Structure formats: structure tokens, C-alpha cells
Amino acid sequence: MAIQAMEITQRSATRSMPAVAPATKVAKLIDISKCIGCKACQTACSEWNDLRDEIGHNAGIYDNPRDLTDQSWTVMRFSEVELEAGKLEWLIRKDGCMHCADPGCLKACPAPGAIVQYSNGIVDFNPEHCIGCGYCISGCPFNIPRLSKKDNKASKCTLCSDRVAVGQQPACVKTCPTKAITFGTKDEMIKQAEGRITDLKSRGYKNAGVYDPKGVGGTHVMYVLQHADKPEAYNALPRDPGISPMVGVWKGITKPILSAVLGLAVFGALVHYVTVGPKAKHEEE
Amino acid sequence: MPQLIHRYTVQERANHWVVAVSFILLALSGLALFLPQFFVLSYVLGGGTWSRILHPFIGVLLALGFGRMALRYWNDNKITDTDRQWMKRIGDVIRNRDQGLPEIGKYNPGQKYQFWTWVVSILLLFVSGIVMWQPYFTPYFTVGLVRVAVLVHAFSAFVAILGLIAHVYAGVMWVRGSLRAMTRGTVTASWAKDHHPAWYRSVSKGAK
Numbered sequence: 001m002a003i004q005a006m007e008i009t010q011r012s013a014t015r016s017m018p019a020v021a022p023a024t025k026v027a028k029l030i031d032i033s034k035c036i037g038c039k040a041c042q043t044a045c046s047e048w049n050d051l052r053d054e055i056g057h058n059a060g061i062y063d064n065p066r067d068l069t070d071q072s073w074t075v076m077r078f079s080e081v082e083l084e085a086g087k088l089e090w091l092i093r094k095d096g097c098m099h100c101a102d103p104g105c106l107k108a109c110p111a112p113g114a115i116v117q118y119s120n121g122i123v124d125f126n127p128e129h130c131i132g133c134g135y136c137i138s139g140c141p142f143n144i145p146r147l148s149k150k151d152n153k154a155s156k157c158t159l160c161s162d163r164v165a166v167g168q169q170p171a172c173v174k175t176c177p178t179k180a181i182t183f184g185t186k187d188e189m190i191k192q193a194e195g196r197i198t199d200l201k202s203r204g205y206k207n208a209g210v211y212d213p214k215g216v217g218g219t220h221v222m223y224v225l226q227h228a229d230k231p232e233a234y235n236a237l238p239r240d241p242g243i244s245p246m247v248g249v250w251k252g253i254t255k256p257i258l259s260a261v262l263g264l265a266v267f268g269a270l271v272h273y274v275t276v277g278p279k280a281k282h283e284e285e
Numbered sequence: 286m287p288q289l290i291h292r293y294t295v296q297e298r299a300n301h302w303v304v305a306v307s308f309i310l311l312a313l314s315g316l317a318l319f320l321p322q323f324f325v326l327s328y329v330l331g332g333g334t335w336s337r338i339l340h341p342f343i344g345v346l347l348a349l350g351f352g353r354m355a356l357r358y359w360n361d362n363k364i365t366d367t368d369r370q371w372m373k374r375i376g377d378v379i380r381n382r383d384q385g386l387p388e389i390g391k392y393n394p395g396q397k398y399q400f401w402t403w404v405v406s407i408l409l410l411f412v413s414g415i416v417m418w419q420p421y422f423t424p425y426f427t428v429g430l431v432r433v434a435v436l437v438h439a440f441s442a443f444v445a446i447l448g449l450i451a452h453v454y455a456g457v458m459w460v461r462g463s464l465r466a467m468t469r470g471t472v473t474a475s476w477a478k479d480h481h482p483a484w485y486r487s488v489s490k491g492a493k
Contacts, residue, residue, distance in 0.1 A: 013321035110318040111333050131333035133318065134419040138431045147420055152334075246432035250439055258443040259320050265447055269454040272379070279381050279480070280461040 006165045010117035012109035023119035027186040028159060028170060030094050031196055031224040032234065033205070034180035037062065037076055037092040041172035041181060045074050048160060048171035068095065070148035073157040074172060077235035083227060093223070093234040094172070094181065097144045097157035099123045101217030104243040105156075107251050108139025114154075121186065121220040122161045127153040139251075141216060141241035159220065189222060196224045215242030288474040290488055292466040297357070300350050301467050307347035312446050314340045319439060341418045348411045355404050361391050362401065368394040383479070390483040395455070402448050409441035 007020040046052065053071035056064065062078040074096035081089050103123045106115040114129035115136060125136075125145070132152030136145045145154045160170035168174070169183040182192060193210040200208035209228025212218050223237070231237040293301070310329065314336040317327035327336040370387045371378075372394050378386065392400070416426050416434035423431055456463045462476040477485035 013324060015321065110321065110324070112321060112324055129333075131318075131327075131337045132419060133337045134417075134423055135435070137423075138428055138435060143428065149420070152420055244429075244432050246436050250432075250436045254436075254439055255320050258439065259316075259322075262443065262446055262450070265450045269450060269458070273454075273458055276379065276381055278459055278461045279383065 006122075006161065007119045008116045009119045010103075010106055011113050012106050012115040013112040020119050025121040025186040026159075026164060026183065026220060027121070027189040028099075028173060028221045029182045029184075029189040029193055029224065030221065031180045031182070031193075032091060032093055033196070033200055033208075033224060033226050034178045035076075035092045035094065036178055036180075037078060037090075038177060039064070039076055040175045040177060041094055042072065042074055042076065044171040044175035045157070046072070048163070049073065049158070068144065068146055068156075070146040070150075070153075070155045073097070073155065079233060079235045081233045083230060083233060089226075091226075091234050093237065095144075095235070097123065097159070097221065098142050098216070099157075099159055099220035100141075101219065102243065104139035104141050104216070104247060105136035105145055105154075106139075107243060108135040108247055110135055118161065120164070122159045122164065123220075124158050124161050125154055125156060127151075127155065130154055139243065139247050141238060141243060157221075186218075186220065193222060193224050200224070200226055211237065213238070213241050215240050289471040290474055290477050290485070291470060292472050293470045295470065297354075298467055298470055300353055304347055304350040304354065307343050307350065308445075308449060310343050311340060311347060312442070312449065314343075315442055316446075319442070337419070341414060344411065344414050348407065351403065351407050355400075358392075358400060362397045364394065364397055368397065388482045389480075390487070391481060393480070399448055399452055403445060406441040406445040406448070409437055410445060413438040413441065 007023070009017065009020050011017060051071045051073065053065055053069055056066060058064070059066050063075060065072050065075060068075050074094055077093045077095050079091045079093070081091055083089060099122055101121065103115070103117060105125075106117060106123060109115045110133060111129050111131045114126055114131070115123065116126060117123050130153045132147060132154070134145075134147055134154065136154050137143075137147070145156045147154055160168070160172075163170060170181075173181045173183040182189065184192070190210065190212070197208045197210065205226040207227050207229040209225055211223040211225050211228065211231060223234070225231060225234065225237075227233055231239050313326045313329045316323040317325070317329075317333070317336055318340075324333070327333045330336045330339050367387045367389060371389060374386060375395075377383070378395070413434040415422050416431055417423060417438060426434075456467070460480060462473055463480075466472045474485070474489075477488070
């Protein structure tokens with residue numbers, strides 16, 4: 001595809017942003033019905049982003065590594081479920097950053113510019129501005145960011161912003177052997193998902209649907225789910241994710257109101273000093 | 286030479302200033318991480334990352350110092366009936382119309398409520414601060430608890446800083462002659478008679 005606009009539209013801990021020309025939104029579509037769980041995407045991710053996780057231990061399930069880490073930005077999560085009695089299904093979800101249109105990590109971040117959102121919708125972390133406080137972890141509705149044990153910087157999937165910027169697709173997309181992962185404009189991806197949903201429905205998956213949760217303004221990583229009515233079956237994919245009201249209050253009205261009251265308190269003390277003055281009777285005696 | 290009365294020992298004063306300096310560093314670095322417009326204050330501790338690293342350790346120092354103060358002054362700060370009478374005239378106190386106020390001891394009710402405000406807010410700050418402390422403790426708590434902790438930390442810090450503004454204003458600017466109690470450890474007899482008459486009587490009786 002053409003070179004993507006990578007101008008910054010949102011920046012953590014920064015209120016005023018210059019107006020940016022609207023850009024085409026991009027999206028990655030992960031079709032769970034096509035995924036064979038080969039983990040080529042995990043390998044491609046490590047390779048392109050130069051990530052080297054520690055050799056872990058087999059926990060008795062296919063998930064390997066066991067969880068996302070600062071060195072594993074995507075992990076296949078394997079769920080064996082029996083949604084209909086006697087019909088075992090193996091649902092394999094490629095977990096990683098969803099690139100929310102309304103990113104909780106960015107909202108929670110106190111360091112100016114440590115988290116940015118580009119005009120194409122990608123949410124990216126800038127380690128040189130990251131202070132390692134971990135607020136992004138509490139802001140994220142999907143439990144994605146991880147702090148590095150080496151340098152305490154937070155990291156996560158970048159949607160290969162460095163590849164997308166030069167017109168390449170993300171590494172995981174490029175490597176996927178079944179085309180379960182595709183990349184394009186968000187509109188294209190939604191259209192493609194609709195085609196897949198029609199196909200799945202015709203094959204008996206009557207609840208097939210796309211996962212593009214509105215609670216976070218939609219996401220730039222979407223899933224095609226065979227059972228869109230039961231997202232929890234896909235290793236606890238949240239049904240209706242949104243920025244926690246705690247984080248909303250903390251980063252919303254609390255900031256201006258508490259700061260204003262503190263300022264008024266100092267001002268009030270000065271007004272009191274000027275109008276009432278000090279208690280200094282004993283000094284006059 | 287005015288007559289001087291001893292009010293705080295050198296250990297009490299040293300402890301007070303350790304807590305005071307910690308408090309100011311914590312307030313500045315905490316505001317820096319609370320409100321983006323104050324982020325520049327993070328340079329007081331050497332930048333955002335250094336603020337994140339040092340803030341919790343300074344917090345522990347404050348908690349220890351303040352904990353010692355809380356234990357030492359606990360009994361002196363119990364609210365009495367006289368205090369309740371005094372509080373009814375708080376409007377007069379604020380307007381400096383101090384004639385005929387109920388006689389108070391070592392601490393007036395304003396100071397006492399200040400004390401209890403800090404006991405509660407600093408305890409909350411300490412507990413929520415542990416939950417938020419990356420990278421050492423936060424990984425042991427659920428994200429739901431961490432979200433509660435950041436909110437509790439922000440609100441209790443707000444209350445504690447409001448308390449600080451009142452404390453500094455009253456001690457340094459409003460009630461003249463108070464500051465020397467924490468710098469030199471002594472106050473003038475006339476200050477004690479004016480502001481803490483019951484305490485003045487008890488200490489001057491003991492001296493005789």
C-alpha cells in the first residue's frame with residue numbers, strides 16, 4: 001500500500017496538538033477461523049522487532065511463551081472449548097495490542113510523548129520518553145503493556161509502525177501462511193471481515209461476527225470470531241472493553257479540579273494575610 | 286531578652302525537617318506525575334524517570350518520620366470538650382478575634398484536626414503507594430486494585446497537600462512566633478500565653 005501518514009494526533013500528557021490532515025485509518029484483521037496456531041507470527045514479530053525472550057518452561061498447554069512479556073509482543077492463546085455439547089473446538093487467538101481508537105494506555109500515561117497515536121490509528125510507545133511508572137498497564141483494558149526487567153520501559157506491539165510507515169505490512173501479516181492475518185485500510189478490513197462472516201454463517205457458524213469493540217472507539221486490530229456472541233470463550237476476550245471508570249475519574253475531572261483547589265488554597269492564604277493579617281499581638285507587647 | 290520556653294527537642298526538630306523536606310519533594314514530584322502541566326516539576330528530582338524511581342523511597346522516609354511523629358504526638362492531639370467549644374468560634378479565630386477563646390493546651394483544635402488529617406491521608410498514601418510501586422510491588426496486585434490505588438493516592442495526596450498549605454501558612458505567616466518552635470526549639474512566654482495558655486501554665490508550673 002501507499003506510504004502511510006504517520007503524523008501524531010494524540011500524545012500522552014499533552015493537551016494541545018496541532019491539527020493534522022486526516023489520514024486513512026489502517027487495521028489488522030485476525031481471522032480466528034483461519035488460524036492454525038503455527039506461531040509463525042510470534043517468530044516474525046521477534047525477528048523484525050529484534051526481541052529475544054528467555055527460554056521458558058512448558059506449562060502443559062500450547063501457549064508458549066505463557067504470557068506476553070516485554071520481549072514477546074504477541075502470543076497465541078489456545079482455548080479448548082465445548083460451546084455445544086460434544087463439539088470440541090480449538091479457538092486460537094493471537095493476543096497483542098488492539099490499537100484502540102481511544103487508548104487507555106495513552107490516557108493514563110503521565111510522561112509527555114511516551115505514548116502517541118498516529119493519524120492512521122496506530123498507537124505507539126516511545127521508550128526515550130517512558131519513565132517506567134507502569135500507569136499504561138492500569139489504563140489498558142486488554143492487559144497488554146509490559147515493563148522491561150532490564151530498563152523498566154514499557155513496550156507492546158507497534159503494529160510494525162516502522163514497516164507501515166514505508167508502505168510495508170506488519171511482520172506477522174507478512175509471514176502468516178494461511179492469511180489468517182491481513183492488513184489494509186480499516187474500511188477494507190471491515191469489508192473483508194463481512195465477507196468472511198457471510199462465509200462462516202453459510203457453514204453453520206450463525207453467530208460469526210467481527211470484534212471491533214465500540215467501548216474503546218473501535219480498534220485497529222480486529223478479530224473475526226466464529227462465536228462473536230461469546231468473546232469470553234477466546235481466552236477471556238472482554239465482551240465490552242472500555243477504559244476503567246477509575247482511570248476515567250483519575251485522568252478526567254480529578255486533574256483540573258484538584259489542581260484548581262490547591263491553587264485557590266494558596267491564593268486564599270495570601271488573601272487572608274492581606275486582609276486579616278498575622279496574629280502578632282504578643283510581639284507588640 | 287524575652288523569656289523563652291522550651292517546646293521541641295532537637296530530635297523532634299530534626300525529625301520534623303526530614304519529614305518536611307521529604308513532603309515537599311514528594312509533593313513536587315507527585316504533582317509532576319499527576320498533572321501534565323506540572324511535568325516540569327519532575328526535574329526537581331532529575332527528570333521523569335528519576336522521579337518515578339526516587340518518589341517511593343522518599344515516601345518511605347516520610348512514612349517512617351511521620352509515623353514517629355504520629356506516635357509521639359498521638360495523645361497530645363486527642364479532641365476534648367474545650368476543643369469543641371473552641372471550634373464553635375472558628376470564625377473568630379480566622380478573623381484574629383481571639384479574646385475570650387476557651388483556654389487550650391499544647392495544641393489547638395485546628396492543629397489537632399490537621400494532625401488527624403495527616404494521620405489518615407499519609408496512611409492511605411503509604412498503603413496505596415506500595416500497591417503502585419513499580420517494578421517491585423505492583424506485579425503482585427491485580428490491575429483492579431492498582432486502579433483503586435492510583436485514585437486513592439491522588440485524592441489523599443490532594444488532602445495532604447491542602448493540609449501542608451494550611452500548616453505552612455499558619456506556622457510561618459499567620460501565627461507569628463510559631464516558626465522558632467521548630468527552628469530553635471523555643472517560643473517566647475508571651476506567645477505561649479497568647480496561643481496556648483493552658484500549656485503555658487503547665488510548663489511554667491513544672492519549671493518552678
